[in-house]
Amino acid sequence: MMQGCSEEMKEKISAYLDKECTAEEAALVESHLAQCKDCAAFYRQISELSLLTGELPVPIPKSLHRNIMSSVKRQNTKRESFKKYVAVFAASVLFCVMLGSFFYTDFWKAKIPNTLRSADAASSESANTAQAFVLYAVADGKFEMGPSVPTADVSQTEEAVLTLDGEVAVYRFQGAEQNGTALYDQNGALWRLEFPSVHFNVAYGTDGKRYLEAE
Amino acid sequence: MKQSEEKLIQQAQTGNEHAFEYLVRLYEVRVFSYVYSFLQNTQDAEEAVQDTFVKAWQGLPRFRGESSFATWLLRIARNTALDALRQRREACLSLYAENGDGAYEPLSLADETPAHNPPAALEQQERLETLRRAMGLLSAEHREILILREMEGYDYAAIAELLHLEVGTVKSRLFRAREALKNILQSWNFSL
Numbered sequence: 001m002m003q004g005c006s007e008e009m010k011e012k013i014s015a016y017l018d019k020e021c022t023a024e025e026a027a028l029v030e031s032h033l034a035q036c037k038d039c040a041a042f043y044r045q046i047s048e049l050s051l052l053t054g055e056l057p058v059p060i061p062k063s064l065h066r067n068i069m070s071s072v073k074r075q076n077t078k079r080e081s082f083k084k085y086v087a088v089f090a091a092s093v094l095f096c097v098m099l100g101s102f103f104y105t106d107f108w109k110a111k112i113p114n115t116l117r118s119a120d121a122a123s124s125e126s127a128n129t130a131q132a133f134v135l136y137a138v139a140d141g142k143f144e145m146g147p148s149v150p151t152a153d154v155s156q157t158e159e160a161v162l163t164l165d166g167e168v169a170v171y172r173f174q175g176a177e178q179n180g181t182a183l184y185d186q187n188g189a190l191w192r193l194e195f196p197s198v199h200f201n202v203a204y205g206t207d208g209k210r211y212l213e214a215e
Numbered sequence: 216m217k218q219s220e221e222k223l224i225q226q227a228q229t230g231n232e233h234a235f236e237y238l239v240r241l242y243e244v245r246v247f248s249y250v251y252s253f254l255q256n257t258q259d260a261e262e263a264v265q266d267t268f269v270k271a272w273q274g275l276p277r278f279r280g281e282s283s284f285a286t287w288l289l290r291i292a293r294n295t296a297l298d299a300l301r302q303r304r305e306a307c308l309s310l311y312a313e314n315g316d317g318a319y320e321p322l323s324l325a326d327e328t329p330a331h332n333p334p335a336a337l338e339q340q341e342r343l344e345t346l347r348r349a350m351g352l353l354s355a356e357h358r359e360i361l362i363l364r365e366m367e368g369y370d371y372a373a374i375a376e377l378l379h380l381e382v383g384t385v386k387s388r389l390f391r392a393r394e395a396l397k398n399i400l401q402s403w404n405f406s407l
Binding site: 020048055067069072076 | 273
Protein backbone atom coordinates (compact mmCIF):
# COMPACT_ATOMS: atom_id res chain seq x y z
CA MET A 1 0.00 0.00 0.00
CA MET A 2 1.11 3.49 -0.80
CA GLN A 3 4.18 2.23 -2.56
CA GLY A 4 5.61 5.11 -4.49
CA CYS A 5 3.91 7.70 -2.29
CA SER A 6 6.28 9.56 -0.02
CA GLU A 7 5.89 9.78 3.74
CA GLU A 8 5.69 13.49 3.24
CA MET A 9 2.52 13.01 1.23
CA LYS A 10 1.09 10.69 3.89
CA GLU A 11 1.80 13.27 6.55
CA LYS A 12 0.02 15.85 4.44
CA ILE A 13 -2.98 13.54 4.10
CA SER A 14 -3.03 13.06 7.86
CA ALA A 15 -2.84 16.81 8.37
CA TYR A 16 -5.51 17.33 5.72
CA LEU A 17 -7.84 15.10 7.72
CA ASP A 18 -7.25 17.37 10.72
CA LYS A 19 -7.78 20.54 8.65
CA GLU A 20 -4.23 21.56 9.45
CA CYS A 21 -3.14 22.17 5.86
CA THR A 22 -2.71 25.41 4.02
CA ALA A 23 -5.05 25.99 1.08
CA GLU A 24 -2.25 25.12 -1.32
CA GLU A 25 -1.43 21.87 0.49
CA ALA A 26 -5.10 20.96 0.64
CA ALA A 27 -5.43 21.42 -3.11
CA LEU A 28 -2.35 19.28 -3.62
CA VAL A 29 -3.70 16.52 -1.35
CA GLU A 30 -7.12 16.55 -3.01
CA SER A 31 -5.54 16.31 -6.40
CA HIS A 32 -3.36 13.41 -5.25
CA LEU A 33 -6.24 11.55 -3.61
CA ALA A 34 -8.21 11.76 -6.83
CA GLN A 35 -5.38 10.02 -8.67
CA CYS A 36 -3.92 7.59 -6.12
CA LYS A 37 -6.16 4.71 -5.02
CA ASP A 38 -3.79 3.63 -2.27
CA CYS A 39 -3.63 7.04 -0.72
CA ALA A 40 -7.39 7.41 -1.06
CA ALA A 41 -7.75 4.14 0.86
CA PHE A 42 -5.28 5.37 3.48
CA TYR A 43 -7.32 8.53 3.85
CA ARG A 44 -10.56 6.54 4.34
CA GLN A 45 -8.89 4.29 6.90
CA ILE A 46 -7.46 7.03 9.04
CA SER A 47 -10.77 8.91 8.79
CA GLU A 48 -12.57 5.85 10.11
CA LEU A 49 -9.96 5.44 12.86
CA SER A 50 -10.32 9.06 13.80
CA LEU A 51 -14.09 8.68 14.20
CA LEU A 52 -13.75 5.45 16.16
CA THR A 53 -11.05 6.77 18.47
CA GLY A 54 -13.24 9.74 19.29
CA GLU A 55 -15.91 7.30 20.46
CA LEU A 56 -13.62 5.23 22.66
CA PRO A 57 -15.24 4.81 26.04
CA VAL A 58 -13.27 6.01 29.01
CA PRO A 59 -14.17 4.28 32.28
CA ILE A 60 -14.87 7.39 34.31
CA PRO A 61 -15.08 6.40 37.98
CA LYS A 62 -18.43 7.24 39.53
CA SER A 63 -16.69 8.68 42.54
CA LEU A 64 -14.25 10.80 40.53
CA HIS A 65 -15.63 14.22 41.40
CA ARG A 66 -16.25 13.39 45.04
CA ASN A 67 -12.76 11.96 45.46
CA ILE A 68 -11.11 14.94 43.77
CA MET A 69 -12.88 17.37 46.06
CA SER A 70 -12.10 15.22 49.11
CA SER A 71 -8.42 15.39 48.20
CA VAL A 72 -8.61 19.15 47.76
CA LYS A 73 -10.37 19.59 51.09
CA ARG A 74 -7.84 17.31 52.78
CA GLN A 75 -5.10 19.46 51.34
CA ASN A 76 -6.83 22.57 52.65
CA THR A 77 -7.02 21.03 56.10
CA LYS A 78 -3.33 20.16 55.96
CA ARG A 79 -2.52 23.67 54.87
CA GLU A 80 -4.58 25.17 57.68
CA SER A 81 -2.91 22.83 60.19
CA PHE A 82 0.46 23.84 58.86
CA LYS A 83 -0.42 27.52 59.19
CA LYS A 84 -1.54 26.92 62.76
CA TYR A 85 1.65 25.00 63.46
CA VAL A 86 3.75 27.83 62.06
CA ALA A 87 1.81 30.37 64.13
CA VAL A 88 2.22 28.32 67.31
CA PHE A 89 5.89 27.77 66.56
CA ALA A 90 6.47 31.48 65.94
CA ALA A 91 4.63 32.35 69.15
CA SER A 92 6.71 29.78 71.05
CA VAL A 93 9.95 31.17 69.68
CA LEU A 94 8.89 34.69 70.59
CA PHE A 95 7.92 33.55 74.07
CA CYS A 96 11.25 31.78 74.54
CA VAL A 97 13.17 34.83 73.37
CA MET A 98 11.27 37.06 75.78
CA LEU A 99 11.68 34.59 78.61
CA GLY A 100 15.34 34.17 77.80
CA SER A 101 16.02 37.87 77.81
CA PHE A 102 14.15 38.21 81.12
CA PHE A 103 16.15 35.50 82.84
CA TYR A 104 19.35 36.08 80.96
CA THR A 105 21.38 37.03 84.02
CA ASP A 106 19.97 34.31 86.24
CA PHE A 107 20.62 31.81 83.55
CA TRP A 108 24.32 32.59 83.55
CA LYS A 109 24.39 32.70 87.29
CA ALA A 110 23.16 29.15 87.38
CA LYS A 111 25.56 28.01 84.71
CA ILE A 112 28.81 29.52 85.90
CA PRO A 113 29.44 27.38 89.01
CA ASN A 114 29.68 24.26 86.89
CA THR A 115 31.68 25.61 84.05
CA LEU A 116 33.25 28.52 85.78
CA ARG A 117 35.42 29.28 82.86
CA SER A 118 38.10 26.63 83.14
CA ALA A 119 38.32 25.87 86.81
CA ASP A 120 41.65 24.79 88.15
CA ALA A 121 41.76 21.16 87.17
CA ALA A 122 44.68 20.21 89.41
CA SER A 123 42.90 21.46 92.49
CA SER A 124 39.65 19.89 91.40
CA GLU A 125 41.20 16.47 91.49
CA SER A 126 41.65 16.69 95.26
CA ALA A 127 38.00 15.95 95.81
CA ASN A 128 35.25 14.59 93.62
CA THR A 129 33.00 17.55 93.98
CA ALA A 130 35.67 20.09 94.69
CA GLN A 131 36.08 23.08 92.42
CA ALA A 132 39.00 25.42 92.55
CA PHE A 133 39.19 28.80 90.98
CA VAL A 134 41.87 31.36 90.78
CA LEU A 135 40.83 34.75 91.96
CA TYR A 136 42.27 37.70 90.15
CA ALA A 137 42.08 41.03 91.79
CA VAL A 138 40.61 43.45 89.33
CA ALA A 139 39.80 46.36 91.62
CA ASP A 140 39.79 47.22 95.26
CA GLY A 141 38.03 44.41 97.06
CA LYS A 142 37.01 42.75 93.82
CA PHE A 143 38.30 39.51 92.45
CA GLU A 144 37.48 37.89 89.22
CA MET A 145 37.02 34.14 89.32
CA GLY A 146 38.86 32.74 86.38
CA PRO A 147 41.12 30.10 84.95
CA SER A 148 44.30 29.20 86.76
CA VAL A 149 46.24 29.89 83.62
CA PRO A 150 46.23 33.67 83.27
CA THR A 151 44.74 35.10 80.16
CA ALA A 152 45.52 38.39 78.57
CA ASP A 153 42.23 39.98 79.47
CA VAL A 154 42.53 39.27 83.18
CA SER A 155 44.49 41.43 85.56
CA GLN A 156 46.99 39.49 87.68
CA THR A 157 47.96 42.00 90.28
CA GLU A 158 46.97 39.62 93.02
CA GLU A 159 46.23 35.93 93.03
CA ALA A 160 44.32 33.73 95.36
CA VAL A 161 42.92 30.25 95.02
CA LEU A 162 39.46 29.31 96.11
CA THR A 163 38.50 25.67 96.48
CA LEU A 164 34.86 24.73 96.78
CA ASP A 165 33.57 21.41 97.94
CA GLY A 166 29.88 21.77 98.46
CA GLU A 167 29.46 24.16 101.36
CA VAL A 168 33.10 23.86 102.35
CA ALA A 169 35.24 26.62 100.94
CA VAL A 170 39.01 26.92 101.30
CA TYR A 171 40.67 30.24 100.58
CA ARG A 172 44.41 30.38 100.05
CA PHE A 173 46.02 33.73 99.79
CA GLN A 174 49.68 34.70 100.17
CA GLY A 175 50.57 31.38 101.82
CA ALA A 176 47.75 31.56 104.35
CA GLU A 177 44.73 29.33 104.22
CA GLN A 178 41.27 29.84 105.64
CA ASN A 179 38.32 27.48 105.81
CA GLY A 180 34.93 28.97 105.25
CA THR A 181 31.39 28.38 104.06
CA ALA A 182 30.00 28.62 100.55
CA LEU A 183 26.37 29.70 100.27
CA TYR A 184 24.26 28.83 97.24
CA ASP A 185 20.93 30.19 96.11
CA GLN A 186 17.89 28.06 95.30
CA ASN A 187 19.19 27.53 91.78
CA GLY A 188 22.43 26.15 93.13
CA ALA A 189 24.36 29.25 92.12
CA LEU A 190 27.09 30.43 94.41
CA TRP A 191 26.18 33.82 95.87
CA ARG A 192 28.29 34.31 99.01
CA LEU A 193 31.51 33.06 100.62
CA GLU A 194 32.16 33.55 104.31
CA PHE A 195 35.63 33.24 105.77
CA PRO A 196 36.83 34.30 109.26
CA SER A 197 38.62 37.34 107.96
CA VAL A 198 36.75 38.15 104.80
CA HIS A 199 33.36 37.73 103.18
CA PHE A 200 32.78 37.67 99.45
CA ASN A 201 29.56 38.41 97.66
CA VAL A 202 29.19 37.08 94.14
CA ALA A 203 28.57 39.70 91.52
CA TYR A 204 28.23 39.48 87.77
CA GLY A 205 29.72 41.99 85.46
CA THR A 206 28.11 43.18 82.27
CA ASP A 207 30.80 41.19 80.49
CA GLY A 208 29.25 38.00 81.85
CA LYS A 209 32.23 37.29 84.11
CA ARG A 210 31.82 36.53 87.74
CA TYR A 211 33.40 38.68 90.39
CA LEU A 212 33.74 38.31 94.12
CA GLU A 213 33.30 41.48 96.07
CA ALA A 214 35.17 41.44 99.34
CA GLU A 215 33.30 43.02 102.24
CA MET B 216 -10.89 31.64 27.47
CA LYS B 217 -14.59 32.07 28.15
CA GLN B 218 -15.59 35.01 30.28
CA SER B 219 -17.29 32.88 32.91
CA GLU B 220 -14.31 30.54 33.11
CA GLU B 221 -11.97 33.47 33.52
CA LYS B 222 -14.10 34.71 36.40
CA LEU B 223 -14.11 31.27 37.99
CA ILE B 224 -10.33 31.11 37.74
CA GLN B 225 -9.95 34.54 39.33
CA GLN B 226 -12.26 33.57 42.18
CA ALA B 227 -10.50 30.25 42.68
CA GLN B 228 -7.17 32.06 42.75
CA THR B 229 -8.36 33.96 45.80
CA GLY B 230 -9.14 30.69 47.56
CA ASN B 231 -12.80 30.33 46.59
CA GLU B 232 -13.27 26.59 46.83
CA HIS B 233 -16.72 26.64 45.20
CA ALA B 234 -15.31 28.37 42.13
CA PHE B 235 -12.59 25.75 41.97
CA GLU B 236 -15.15 23.00 42.23
CA TYR B 237 -16.89 24.38 39.12
CA LEU B 238 -13.56 24.25 37.32
CA VAL B 239 -13.13 20.67 38.47
CA ARG B 240 -16.54 19.82 37.03
CA LEU B 241 -15.59 21.45 33.74
CA TYR B 242 -12.33 19.58 33.34
CA GLU B 243 -12.40 16.39 35.39
CA VAL B 244 -13.52 14.12 32.55
CA ARG B 245 -11.08 15.62 30.09
CA VAL B 246 -8.22 15.31 32.55
CA PHE B 247 -9.21 11.77 33.43
CA SER B 248 -9.36 10.73 29.76
CA TYR B 249 -5.96 12.20 29.15
CA VAL B 250 -4.33 10.65 32.21
CA TYR B 251 -6.01 7.34 31.48
CA SER B 252 -4.35 7.33 28.06
CA PHE B 253 -1.00 7.18 29.87
CA LEU B 254 -1.78 4.88 32.71
CA GLN B 255 -4.37 2.56 31.15
CA ASN B 256 -5.66 1.76 34.59
CA THR B 257 -8.67 3.40 36.20
CA GLN B 258 -7.41 3.32 39.76
CA ASP B 259 -4.01 4.78 38.92
CA ALA B 260 -5.66 7.34 36.65
CA GLU B 261 -8.09 8.39 39.36
CA GLU B 262 -5.27 8.90 41.85
CA ALA B 263 -3.30 10.88 39.28
CA VAL B 264 -6.35 13.05 38.55
CA GLN B 265 -6.80 13.75 42.25
CA ASP B 266 -3.14 14.71 42.52
CA THR B 267 -3.47 16.88 39.44
CA PHE B 268 -6.35 18.91 40.86
CA VAL B 269 -4.68 19.22 44.26
CA LYS B 270 -1.56 20.56 42.56
CA ALA B 271 -3.71 22.86 40.43
CA TRP B 272 -5.46 24.17 43.54
CA GLN B 273 -2.11 24.82 45.21
CA GLY B 274 -0.57 26.35 42.10
CA LEU B 275 -3.55 28.39 40.98
CA PRO B 276 -2.37 31.63 42.61
CA ARG B 277 0.68 31.43 40.35
CA PHE B 278 -1.35 30.85 37.17
CA ARG B 279 -0.86 33.95 35.01
CA GLY B 280 -2.85 32.94 31.95
CA GLU B 281 0.21 32.70 29.71
CA SER B 282 -1.32 29.53 28.29
CA SER B 283 -4.96 28.52 28.41
CA PHE B 284 -6.21 27.09 31.69
CA ALA B 285 -6.88 23.77 29.96
CA THR B 286 -3.32 23.57 28.66
CA TRP B 287 -1.92 24.52 32.06
CA LEU B 288 -4.06 21.89 33.74
CA LEU B 289 -3.23 19.16 31.23
CA ARG B 290 0.45 19.94 31.63
CA ILE B 291 0.14 19.32 35.35
CA ALA B 292 -1.81 16.15 34.59
CA ARG B 293 0.86 15.01 32.16
CA ASN B 294 3.69 15.51 34.64
CA THR B 295 1.69 13.76 37.34
CA ALA B 296 0.92 10.83 35.05
CA LEU B 297 4.55 10.57 33.98
CA ASP B 298 5.62 10.54 37.62
CA ALA B 299 3.13 7.76 38.26
CA LEU B 300 4.50 5.87 35.28
CA ARG B 301 8.04 6.23 36.52
CA GLN B 302 6.98 4.89 39.88
CA ARG B 303 5.31 1.96 38.27
CA ARG B 304 8.35 1.31 36.09
CA GLU B 305 6.27 -0.37 33.49
CA ALA B 306 5.38 2.74 31.55
CA CYS B 307 5.73 1.86 27.93
CA LEU B 308 5.64 -1.85 28.60
CA SER B 309 2.02 -1.73 29.62
CA LEU B 310 0.63 -3.87 26.85
CA TYR B 311 -2.98 -4.27 27.69
CA ALA B 312 -5.49 -2.04 29.29
CA GLU B 313 -7.34 -3.36 32.28
CA ASN B 314 -10.60 -5.17 31.75
CA GLY B 315 -12.41 -3.24 34.43
CA ASP B 316 -13.19 -4.36 37.94
CA GLY B 317 -16.91 -3.62 38.01
CA ALA B 318 -16.51 -0.59 40.26
CA TYR B 319 -16.76 1.81 37.37
CA GLU B 320 -18.94 2.28 34.37
CA PRO B 321 -17.90 3.41 30.93
CA LEU B 322 -18.63 7.00 30.03
CA SER B 323 -20.37 6.55 26.73
CA LEU B 324 -21.54 3.01 27.15
CA ALA B 325 -22.90 3.33 30.65
CA ASP B 326 -25.86 1.16 31.57
CA GLU B 327 -25.69 -0.69 28.29
CA THR B 328 -25.63 -4.43 28.47
CA PRO B 329 -25.17 -6.72 25.51
CA ALA B 330 -28.58 -8.27 26.05
CA HIS B 331 -30.28 -4.92 25.42
CA ASN B 332 -28.09 -3.84 22.52
CA PRO B 333 -29.21 -4.22 18.98
CA PRO B 334 -26.69 -6.20 16.88
CA ALA B 335 -25.21 -3.11 15.25
CA ALA B 336 -24.52 -1.51 18.59
CA LEU B 337 -23.00 -4.74 19.85
CA GLU B 338 -20.75 -4.90 16.83
CA GLN B 339 -19.72 -1.31 17.37
CA GLN B 340 -18.96 -2.09 21.01
CA GLU B 341 -16.76 -4.98 19.93
CA ARG B 342 -14.95 -2.79 17.42
CA LEU B 343 -14.32 -0.19 20.12
CA GLU B 344 -13.04 -2.85 22.48
CA THR B 345 -10.63 -4.06 19.80
CA LEU B 346 -9.55 -0.50 19.15
CA ARG B 347 -8.95 0.01 22.86
CA ARG B 348 -6.72 -3.05 22.96
CA ALA B 349 -4.82 -1.82 19.93
CA MET B 350 -4.35 1.59 21.55
CA GLY B 351 -2.87 -0.22 24.51
CA LEU B 352 -0.21 -1.67 22.25
CA LEU B 353 0.92 1.72 21.01
CA SER B 354 3.85 3.52 22.55
CA ALA B 355 2.82 6.00 25.27
CA GLU B 356 3.95 8.79 22.96
CA HIS B 357 1.69 7.70 20.12
CA ARG B 358 -1.22 6.94 22.41
CA GLU B 359 -0.94 10.34 24.03
CA ILE B 360 -0.96 12.30 20.79
CA LEU B 361 -3.93 10.35 19.45
CA ILE B 362 -5.88 10.97 22.63
CA LEU B 363 -5.10 14.68 22.49
CA ARG B 364 -6.18 14.95 18.89
CA GLU B 365 -9.07 12.51 18.60
CA MET B 366 -10.57 12.54 22.08
CA GLU B 367 -9.62 15.95 23.44
CA GLY B 368 -9.99 17.64 20.05
CA TYR B 369 -6.81 19.69 20.36
CA ASP B 370 -5.42 21.33 17.24
CA TYR B 371 -1.76 20.99 16.32
CA ALA B 372 -0.75 24.31 17.87
CA ALA B 373 -2.34 23.41 21.21
CA ILE B 374 -0.72 19.98 21.20
CA ALA B 375 2.62 21.56 20.37
CA GLU B 376 2.25 24.00 23.25
CA LEU B 377 1.27 21.29 25.70
CA LEU B 378 4.02 18.88 24.72
CA HIS B 379 6.67 21.51 24.01
CA LEU B 380 7.03 20.35 20.43
CA GLU B 381 7.26 22.00 17.05
CA VAL B 382 4.03 21.91 15.06
CA GLY B 383 5.87 19.97 12.36
CA THR B 384 6.79 17.31 14.93
CA VAL B 385 3.16 17.07 16.02
CA LYS B 386 2.16 16.57 12.42
CA SER B 387 4.65 13.77 11.77
CA ARG B 388 4.11 12.09 15.15
CA LEU B 389 0.38 12.05 14.67
CA PHE B 390 0.77 10.53 11.24
CA ARG B 391 3.06 7.81 12.61
CA ALA B 392 0.69 7.10 15.49
CA ARG B 393 -2.20 6.67 13.05
CA GLU B 394 -0.18 4.41 10.82
CA ALA B 395 0.98 2.30 13.79
CA LEU B 396 -2.59 1.94 15.03
CA LYS B 397 -3.85 1.06 11.56
CA ASN B 398 -1.13 -1.57 11.11
CA ILE B 399 -1.96 -3.24 14.44
CA LEU B 400 -5.64 -3.37 13.60
CA GLN B 401 -5.04 -4.67 10.09
CA SER B 402 -2.85 -7.43 11.48
CA TRP B 403 -5.94 -8.50 13.46
CA ASN B 404 -8.09 -8.40 10.29
CA PHE B 405 -9.98 -5.44 11.64
CA SER B 406 -11.94 -3.98 8.76
CA LEU B 407 -11.44 -0.31 8.06
